[in-house]
Structure formats: C-alpha cells, structure tokens
Amino acid sequence: MVSQIRLVQLFIFLYLINQISSKVEFTNIQCTAVDPEFVNFDYCFLKSVNRTYKYLSLKAKLFKIPFTKIKVNVEIFQKLNGYKPFLYNITVDACKTYLRNPKSNLIFQFMHNLFQSYSNMNHSCPYDHDIMLEKLSVSFIDIQLTKVLPVPRGDFMFHSNWIAYNKNRATVNVYASLS
Template sequence: MCKYICLGHLIIMLYLIKEITPMVEFTNVKCTSWDKKFADFEYCHLKSVNRSFKYLSLKVNLHKVPITKIKVNFALLKRYSGYKPFLYNITFDACKLLKHPKSNPIAGFFHGLFKKHSNMNHSCPYDHDLLVDKLPTSFLNKQITGALNFPLGEYLFHSDWFAYGVNRATVDFFYTLS
C-alpha cells in the first residue's frame, strides 16, 4: 500500500517540477530590408493559433541570385531599462557554417534553433527565396531551456544579414523566458 502512495507522490512531484520549467514565449518579430532591389520580405509575422500555440513565419524574396557570400552578425540582448548586450555578439560566414557545421559551435547552435523549419539548410550558392515556416514556440522551448540556462526575462535576438559585404536585412526577434 505504501508503495502505491509513494509512487503517487513521486508522480505528482515530477509533474510539478515539469510545470515550473522556463517557457519561451514569442512577443514580436520585426524584419527590415535595407536594399529592396536585392531582397525584400514578402511576410514576417507571428501567428497565434490559440492561447498556447504560437509560431513564427517569414519569407525573403531574393532578387539578385545566385548569392555566394553571406555573413551574419547576431547578438543576444536582455532587457534591463532598454535592451543591453547579453552573452553573445558574433559574426560568422554563413556559407562556411553551412558547408562545415562544426566550424562555429555557437552559430551552429543558433542555426539549429530554426534549421528544421527552414530551407536555409544547404551550402551556398542560394538561388531561391528563403523561408522560415511555422517555427513553433514548443520547438524553441526544447532547444533553449534544455541546453542553456538563461535567467528569466525579456530578450531580443538581433541579426544583421550581409551579402557581399553590404548589410541587406535585419531581423529582430523578441521573446520572453518566464
């Protein structure tokens, strides 16, 4: 009898521990094309299906293809009376990363956050439009809260996308970890 009661208590404790794990919630996304003759965003939005399911989608129409030289700068910022640098601010060669995924583990980790929901999964050249299709909060929850221990709060994932040494686009992705 005690065995079943102890098992019940263990199940309840495990459920409560699961319930207090941090959760990622999308709050906003802003996409800006700095050279509309080179590339433009067809769409860039968050969509709420219901109270618990939200996803991100964006599509970039590339007008001057093929693209063979891409660099990305991304920074992770945390909100403390405005957004301040937090932990990462790196620039990397995206073509090299896609050809040799282990060449930059940090950039590889962040690419892995959206790779399964994107067509940005092969090495250069890129001769087609770029998509991130229905990236759900649940996928990011597994990646961010499982691998990294970030403090709770509001964050901004800022990225600048350079082609041939010119900043062509900026994507700002806002989320909270609560």
C-alpha cells in the same frame, strides 16, 4: 525512521522542482529590408493559433541571385532598462565556413539549429531561391532554451544582420520573453 521521512521529503522536493518549468513566448518580430533592391520580405509575422500554439513565419524575396558571399551577424540582447548586449555577438561567414562545416562555430550551430528544420537555409552556397522560415513553433524554441541550454528569465531580442557581398542587406529582430 526519521531518515526515511527525510528521504521521502527529499524525493517530493526534487519532484516538485522538476515540475517547475520556464516558458518561452514570442512577443514580436521585425523584418527590415535595408537594401530593397537586393531583398524584400513577402511576409514576416507571428501567428497565435490558440493559447498554446504560436508560430513565426517569414519569406525573404531575393532579387540578385545567386548568392555566393553571405555573412550573418547575430547578437542577443536582454531587456534591462532598455536592451543591453547579453552573452553573444558573433559574425559567421555562412558560405565559406559555416555551411560547409557546421561544427566550425558551435555557438552559431546552436542558434542555427533553433530554426534549421523549419527553414530552407540548410545547404551550402550558392543560394538561388527565396529564403523561408515556416511555422517555427514557440514550443520547439521553448524546449531548446529551457531544457537544452538553460537561459535566465527575462525579455530578449535576437538581432540578426544578413550581409551579402559585404553590405548589410536585411535585419531580422525576434523578441521573446522567458518566464
């Protein structure tokens, strides 16, 4: 009888643990055109439609197209007395390596999958059009960062440098909080 009670208590405990979940929220986005003769941002914003639906959108206007040499540097920071490096700092040659063979870098593939279905950055080079990220919802990111790859709680910054022809052309910083 005691073992049956313990078994029921264990099931209730496991159920309650399953009900506790983390939540991701976008807190800010900053898009900077380092070389305004090469690229400029038409828009770069967060929009909160209601308490549960918030999304991120940006559009980078490219002036010297087509692109054939693109590198992307992505670094993740966690806020601990200022932003400190956290886990990854990777640079990928998007044209030569990654877009031709996405499995060449699994970490970058995971990061790219966070926004790929909301963006037009989903084919190999050359790029001869503006880059857009439309209505990337926080709920999609929430599932990826809490269910697929559990990330600890805290405030984070996803910093990216967009490098074309070996010069940094733009930076995008996305700030998020995981509670």
